[in-house]
Amino acid sequence: MIRVLIADDHQIVRAGLRQFIADEPDIRVEGEAASGDEVMTRLREMEFDVVVLDISMPDRNGIEVLKLLRQRHPNLPVLILSMYPESLYAINLIRAGASGYLTKESAPDDLVRAIRTVAQGRRYVGPTVADLLIGGLDKPTDQPLHQTLSKREFQIFCKLSRGQSVSVIAEELFLSVKTVSTYRARLLEKMGMKTNADLTYYAIKNGLVE
Structure with missing residues (x-):
């Protein structure tokens, strides 16, 4: 059963x-x-x-x-x-x-x-x-931007796009603020974005947040 x-x-x-x-x-x-x-x-x-x-x-x-x-x-x-x-x-x-x-x-x-x-x-x-x-596999460049992220980057992306601060994310994930900041910088670079507002706009536009 x-x-x-x-x-x-x-x-x-x-x-x-x-x-x-x-x-x-x-x-x-x-x-x-x-x-x-x-x-x-x-x-x-x-x-x-x-x-x-x-x-x-x-x-x-x-x-x-x-x-x-x-x-x-x-x-x-x-x-x-x-x-x-x-x-x-x-x-x-x-x-x-x-x-x-x-x-x-x-x-x-x-x-x-x-x-x-x-x-x-x-x-x-x-x-x-x-x-x-x-x-x-055939067309890696055609993937949506968020699918290029690692699972940890995607997790932090979701939190940032919902308006959570780096310090709050660090506390929730038991990471240092510096580590979360590094992930933030990396995912922004991968997605070609500059601010958290860009992430939020992308997430809303693509139905990733309500």
């Missing part, structure tokens, strides 16, 4: 996902979480085989939760299920350790197939993500 934890801040979405899975003989929803902090609490309370994780959540967003899960539960498969199209987040999150990426427009059968795939220790890569991966 595949024990699933569903993490999404919308109750109606969690209920819908639970309903999709209810008839599957080998999959059972064992827990729900409405925030990033609740995900970590549920994982302390019991064991799960797969986490189905949204990106936009209170407390800690899905990107931060994924990083924590890779540190504390390195073998736990994490399937990202998001409203954002694959082109915005999929490559970065798979690079950061996600086992797969689906949009909320995907068919229920795709979700079930993805859960079974990642539960077996394999990655679930749908046609769109596969095309992005292949396209990234």
Whole structure:
């Protein structure tokens, strides 16, 4: 039996996902979480085989939760299920350790197939993500700017674009201010930008922040 934890801040979405899975003989929803902090609490309370994780959540967003899960539960498969199209987040999150990426427009059968795939220790890569991966190999210069960042640079990019200061980011990530400043300078150079306002504008324009 595949024990699933569903993490999404919308109750109606969690209920819908639970309903999709209810008839599957080998999959059972064992827990729900409405925030990033609740995900970590549920994982302390019991064991799960797969986490189905949204990106936009209170407390800690899905990107931060994924990083924590890779540190504390390195073998736990994490399937990202998001409203954002694959082109915005999929490559970065798979690079950061996600086992797969689906949009909320995907068919229920795709979700079930993805859960079974990642539960077996394999990655679930749908046609769109596969095309992005292949396209990234063939035409690296055509990638969106944020996909050129390392996973740590992307994490800091997301925080900067949401208006967090370097000192706050340093405290949250247990890094020195100097280290975060170095990452900031590096990602600005990679993206051809000069200020945090440029990062915020890019993030909003590309649907990376709400």
